[in-house]
Amino acid sequence: MNSTLHKIFRSKQTRGQFLFAGVGFLLGLLMLLLSTQLYIQVNRLFNPETNFPDFIIVSKKVSAANTFFMARAEFTPEQLEDLSKQTFVKQIGLFKANQFAAWSYGNEVIPIKTELFFESVPDEMLGEIPRKWGWEEGDDFVPVVMSQDFLNLYNFGYALAKGLPQISKSTVMLAPALRVKIYGPQGRIYVNMKIVGFNERIPSMLVPESFMDWANQNIGAAREENPARVIMQVTNPAAPDLLEYIEAEGLQVNKDKLQASKAGGMVKVAMTVIGIIGVFFVLLSLVIFTMNFKVVLAEAKDEIRLLLQLGYTTQMLGKYLITNFVKFISGVALLTSGLLALALWQVQTFFVESGLELEGGIEPAVIVVGLIFITVCVGINVWSMQRTLHRYG
């Protein structure tokens, strides 16, 4: 029975109306889903450590005197004891530096031959301990945790200048092990090193403490040294007595954590604005769509009246119209999903190429938002259709 009804309702005019409404709906839905997805992902990217305790790295100020007299800017045991007694300190961890030299030969992924340095901190100060962390004598490779900043320096400084390809975090972690020569007063060995993770807090190349101890003892100078840097977990990084103490003792603090959280805040504001615009767009497209649909029904008013006069029930017409409407919406939604996947792929590629590590895939919340929007749209239009049919009946 539908073929004749098709002919009654599908004039050229209504086809144009529906095309217009469909494009509005598609753009609105796409915009909404895209901004939801990016909002969630960027939010997560900039607030990875919101629940993590606050860590601060302190070091002695390096002055000209250090340079002239070759005096290390280091903490004495008395100073360390004094520091750990402060009320704002929860615990402190000491950095250990390498007492040996290291040389990387590079490989196809990380093509730089360079002198290297390493540090180590107690595992509990790492915050997030990567898989494959830890080292024992006889292991195939030594895991390394690298500072995110180093990768950025490489990608946006070195690689661009040298015309080398930029590399993402995931590429680095999947890269084959780096062959590294380690040599010192007690001899030389070759080890394989693998970057197993990134740390945004500690600006250094970190190896497991067990490896550092072993290498210093067996290859390096094997002497006791005072640490140059200390990482401490504090109760509140903005506490006034903390700042006073740092001033009084002539210490140096990495402040970028504070700045990073500011930048994160700004991105959040930007994404909120995009989100609000997205919602606005969606409401607009919903209105456009509903109005268009009403126009289509109004244009078919005489036809609907006549069908009812010929003995058609409002239920029959409602069922026909709703079925076709839902088919139409489903088609548009399907098309939107395709375009969304394409747009996300583009955006994510762009972000990753710019050094921001966005995960692939669609957030579940995006699917939920999409379904809610479609349901609301279908609901409103079915309701308006029922009302119209009853008015004509």
Add this chain to the structure above:
Amino acid sequence: MLITYHHITPAPLAGVIHSQSDIWDTEVTFQEGTSYLVYAPSGKGKSTFTHIMYGLRNDFVGSATVDGQDTRKITRQTWAALRQEKMSIVFQDLRLFLHLTAWENLQVKAQLYSQVKEDDLLAMVERLGVQHVLHKQAQFLSYGERQRVAIIRSLIQPFSFLLFDDPFSHLDVTYLEKAATLIWEKVKAQQASLLMTSLGHEYGLQFDQKLLLG
């Protein structure tokens, strides 16, 4: 089936109704199986009379009942059932879907009934001589051809009352007789009523009762 008008005065005719009207402002009953001609000059409410009976307008004083039920209280659902099974109509303005073909116009009605056979439909088409325009859009048909299509459409369904709202005014004499025969066959076969309005012509049909509208 019994249709009764209880002292009906349509709103547009209030104050201009003749006392000699057999229908307005009086009690009149239409019985299934009896055929009626309702005649009047132009502007005395012939279409209004038909539309009240078919449930299309409620702007009148008094009441109309179908099998004792007030037409104003009949639900949409019941009206649809009545229009599918009990009452068939040819409107004065015919009311075809102008951008559908003649055949599609018949299909719109026929697809409501699973028992309708295409052959029967084609037989009626042939008898009223519209087979040559069957696949032309209704808007390109002559008025007489449209009339015949509308008549066929009204005969597709089962009915107790067949309402003709003065549909013969432009019908070609050649087909008038054929149309009258076909209509009569269908009415008799179902022991139904033909209820026709006209200016006074009977168009060769036999009516049991003739009522003056006004």
